[in-house]
Amino acid sequence: MKSLGIGLIGTGFMGKCHALAYRSARAVFGDVPEARLEVLCDVPGDKASAFADQFGFARATDDWMDLVADPKVDIVCITTPNKVHKEMALAALEAGKHVHLEKPMALTMEDARILLAAADKTGARTIVGYNYLHNPAIGHARKLIEDGAIGRIVHFRGMVDEDYQADPELAWTWRATKADAGLGTLGDLGCHLISLATALVGPVESLMAETRTVHETRPMGEGSDERRPVENEDIASALLTFENGVHGVISTSRSAWGRKSYIAFEVHGTEGMITFDQERMNELRLYQNRGPVSEQGFKTLLTGPAHPPYGQFVPAAGHQLGFNDLKIIEAHTFLKAIAEGREAVPSFKEALHFEAVIHAIAEAGETGRRVTLK
Numbered sequence: 001m002k003s004l005g006i007g008l009i010g011t012g013f014m015g016k017c018h019a020l021a022y023r024s025a026r027a028v029f030g031d032v033p034e035a036r037l038e039v040l041c042d043v044p045g046d047k048a049s050a051f052a053d054q055f056g057f058a059r060a061t062d063d064w065m066d067l068v069a070d071p072k073v074d075i076v077c078i079t080t081p082n083k084v085h086k087e088m089a090l091a092a093l094e095a096g097k098h099v100h101l102e103k104p105m106a107l108t109m110e111d112a113r114i115l116l117a118a119a120d121k122t123g124a125r126t127i128v129g130y131n132y133l134h135n136p137a138i139g140h141a142r143k144l145i146e147d148g149a150i151g152r153i154v155h156f157r158g159m160v161d162e163d164y165q166a167d168p169e170l171a172w173t174w175r176a177t178k179a180d181a182g183l184g185t186l187g188d189l190g191c192h193l194i195s196l197a198t199a200l201v202g203p204v205e206s207l208m209a210e211t212r213t214v215h216e217t218r219p220m221g222e223g224s225d226e227r228r229p230v231e232n233e234d235i236a237s238a239l240l241t242f243e244n245g246v247h248g249v250i251s252t253s254r255s256a257w258g259r260k261s262y263i264a265f266e267v268h269g270t271e272g273m274i275t276f277d278q279e280r281m282n283e284l285r286l287y288q289n290r291g292p293v294s295e296q297g298f299k300t301l302l303t304g305p306a307h308p309p310y311g312q313f314v315p316a317a318g319h320q321l322g323f324n325d326l327k328i329i330e331a332h333t334f335l336k337a338i339a340e341g342r343e344a345v346p347s348f349k350e351a352l353h354f355e356a357v358i359h360a361i362a363e364a365g366e367t368g369r370r371v372t373l374k
Contacts, residue, residue, distance in 0.1 A: 001025065001033040001034070001339060002033055002036070002080075002189060002339075003033050003034040003035070003036050004033050004035055004036065004074040004075055004098075004335065004338065005035075005038040005039075005072045005074045005075070005077065005079065005236060005332060005342060006018075006022050006035050006036060006037050006038055006039075006057075006073070006074075006075050006077060006115060007038055007039040007040075007041070007044075007067040007068070007070060007073035007097075008037070008039070008040045008041070008055075008057070008077045008079065009043045009049065009064050009067060009077065009079065009080055009088060010040045010041075010042060010077075010078070010079035010080045011040065011048070011051040011055075012061070012079065013060045014079040014102050015042075015051075015077075015079040016055070016329045017079075017324055018077045018079055018100070018327065018331070019037065019040075019055035019056070019057075019262070019321075020134040020257040020324055020327070020328070021124075021327040021328045021331035022037065022057060022077075022328065022330045022331050022335075023033040023035070023055075024035065024331075025193075025331040025335055026335075027283050028313060028328055028332065029309070029310050029312055029332045029336075030225045030337060032332055032335035032337065033335055033338075033339055034037075035075075035331070035335060036070045036072070037056050037057040037058065037062070038057065038059070038070065038073050039057060039058070039059055039061060039066075039067045039070050039072070039073055039094065040052040040055060040059075040060050040061075040067075040121075041060070041061050041062065041063070041064045041066070041067045042060075042062065043062045044062060044365065045060065045061070045062040045077055045167045048060035048061060048062050053136050058072075061162075061221050064088060064234075065081075065091065065354045067191055068092050068095050068097065068198050069095060070090050070126060071098055072298070073097060074097060074098060074338075075097065075098045075099070075329075075334070075371055076088070076097045076100070076337070077093060077100040078092070078093035078099065078100070078101045078107070079102050080102075081180060081181075082104060082180065082181050082182055083107060083120050083141070083179065083180045083182075084105055084183070085101060085104070085105060085106050085107075085212045086105075086111045086114065086115060086162060089101050089105075089106075089115050089118075090114070090115065090118055091327075092120045092124075092151045092267050092315055093115075093119055093121075093122045093126075094118070094122065094126050095363070096122065096124065096282050097124060098124050098125040098126065098334070098338055099119070099124060099127075099370070100126075100129070100334055100360065101115075101126065101127070101128050101129065101188075101193055101348075102128070102129040102185045102366055103128050103192075103354075103355075104182060104191060104353055104355055104358075105128060105181075105190040105351055105352065106304050106346065106355075107178070108182065108359075109232075109355060109356060109359050111345065112348075112351075112352055112354060112355050113352065114350045115348055116349060117193065117292075119347070119348045121170070124347040125334070125337055125338050125343065125344055125347070126331050126344070126347045127330065127333065127334045127337070127344040127345075127346065127347060128194040128341075128346050128347070128348065128350075128351035129303075129327075129330065130192060130330075130346055130354070131323070131327045131329070131330045131350065132195065132196060132278065132326065132328040132332050133195055133196065133199055133345075134307035134323075134326045134329035134333065134345065135242050135306040135326055136303045136308060136309065136310040137282065137283065137284045137301075137303050137307065138196065138199065138200075138274060138276070139272050139307065139308065140284060140301065140303070140307045141267070141284055142199060142200055143268075144172075144272070144274060144286065144374040145200060145229060145267065148271075148284075149269075149270075149271075149272065149273030149274075149286070150267065150269030150270075150271050150272035150273060150274060150287075150288065151269040151270035151272065152270045152271075153201055153246050153267060154246060154247070154268050154269060154271060155242075155246065155247050155248065155249075155266075155267075155268035155271060155313045156197050156200070156242070156246060156247075156248035156249075156250075156265065156266070156267055156268070157248065157250070157263035157265065158193045158196070158197055158248070158249075158250045158251075158263075158266070158268045158348065159193070159250070159251050159252070159262065159265075159266065160189045160190060160192055160193040160250075160251075160252045160262065160264075160266050161189070161251075161252065161253045161256035161259035161262045162189060162253075162254055162256065162259050162260060162261065162262065163254075163255065163257045163258060163259050163260070164254060165185075165214075165215070165234060165254040165255050165257050166254075166255040166256060166257045167218060168214075168218070169218075170218060170220060171219055171220065171221050171222060171224075172217075172218035172219065172227070172228045172230075175188070176228070176229070176230040176231060176232065177232070178231045178232055178355050181232060182232070183232055183233065183236060183359070183362055184230075184233040184254065184256075185233055185234055185235060185252045185254040185356060186211075186212075186233060186236050186252060186358040186359075186361055186362055187235055188254060189252050189253075189254060189263075189353050190236060190252035190356050190358050190361065191355065191357075192249070192263060193250055193252060193265070193359045194250075194265060194358060195346065195351075195354050196263070196355065197240070197242075197248060197250065197265070198350075198353060198357075200244070200265075200267055200345075201242050201244070201246050201248070201267070202242050202243055202244050202356045203242065203243045203353055204218050204241070204242055204243070204248075204341070204353075204373060205241050205243040205346060205372065205373060206240075206361075206370055206371060206373065207238045207239060207240045207241065207357070207360055207361060207364055207370065207371055207373075208238065208239045208359040208364055208369075208370045208371075209236060209237060209238035209239070209360075209362075209364035209365045209371075210235075210236070210237050210238075210364060210365050211233040211236040211361070211365030211366070211374065212233060212235045212236075213232070213233055213261050214234040214235060215230060215236050215255065216229060216230055216271065217229050217230060217236045218230060223305050231360070233365065234254055234255045235251070235252065235254075235255060236251065236252050236365060237249075237251040237252075237255040237349075237363055237366065238250050238251075238252070238361045239369045240261075240357075241356065243368070244361050245346065259276050260279065261279055261323075262277070262278065263276075263277070263278035264276065264277040264278065264279075264346040269289075270286040271288060271289055272286065272287045273286075273287045273298075274287075275287075275298070278358070280320070281322075281323075282302060282303045282320045282321060283300055283301065283302055283303070284300070284303070285298045285299070285300050285301070285328030286298065286299055286301055287299075291298060302317055302318055303317065303321070304318065305317065305318025309329060309332075311370065313325055313328075331349075342369070344350055348371075353373075356374075357373065360373055
């Protein structure tokens with residue numbers, strides 16, 4: 001198999017996650033091309049050099065255009081702040097590179113559509129960083145639904161909450177502006193929940209919503225008297241109607257004290273229910289209305305080798321996978337799709353729907369009207 005060169009832009013939380021994932025994908029799965037860590041980009045240059053050495057990249061640069069133009073780079077991984085996603089992804093596509101882009105695709109739906117059109121034009125492969133979709137527990141939930149384990153699906157209920165913006169005295173950052181971050185909790189957290197809802201139930205047809213900014217201003221630094229406005233939403237709630245007629249309720253907050261990575265959902269069927277909580281990401285709970293009523297109840301399914309691709313990591317149940325393992329599965333998905341000449345999931349095409357939903361929620365929250373997705 002022909003090896004593939006990786007160019008990574010950004011060395012923060014997700015940048016490190018990408019580096020670990022591409023270093024590990026072939027070791028874990030064995031059926032994909034070698035991923036060569038070729039170029040790492042960050043600013044300033046000495047920071048890029050230090051992280052290139054730590055992560056194992058062949059060279060470093062402080063110019064992302066230099067990385068995109070490098071003939072040794074086949075895949076460009078973009079893990080930068082949201083406002084530069086469009087520019088970087090477009091340049092990479094135009095240079096003939098495959099693109100692994102962290103969500104959101106872009107700040108606006110117009111820009112996201114431009115990215116999809118560019119990917120379609122060049123024929124490059126794309127994937128967007130919705131790594132929760134790659135959890136073996138989620139894959140098994142989808143299989144249970146497809147197999148009719150809980151009957152006909154009638155309702156989806158979901159929440160995604162964190163507390164990283166709960167403190168009103170937390171300093172103002174770029175995440176508070178529409179020009180730099182775009183949407184707030186919807187673009188950072190809500191899109192993950194929509195990706196799961198879509199994978200399990202199907203595309204969203206229309207919705208109604210409310211959005212709120214909990215902390216309208218934030219200080220410019222610790223102890224500072226200067227405060228700047230928060231332009232995007234801290235919380236959002238929506239009533240969804242899926243294309244297949246299923247109803248749904250979702251909420252998201254980045255100001256929920258005590259929540260760390262709370263992505264929880266319930267899928268209600270005519271014969272039972274499936275529930276999940278990302279903070280207990282190796283467990284799935286299943287209720288089926290079968291057998292004597294006195295013996296009915298939820299059972300906990302602990303993921304193991306019977307839930308692919310868990311067994312590629314650990315040969316026994318109960319040993320647990322983690323967040324970074326999901327990114328390894330995501331990197332493997334992309335490497336395999338490139339090697340086989342097919343689209344990865346979720347590509348720009350699938351991810352565009354996730355973003356269309358969160359932007360529709362923002363619109364409905366502003367107008368108070370039901371929004372139908374186009």
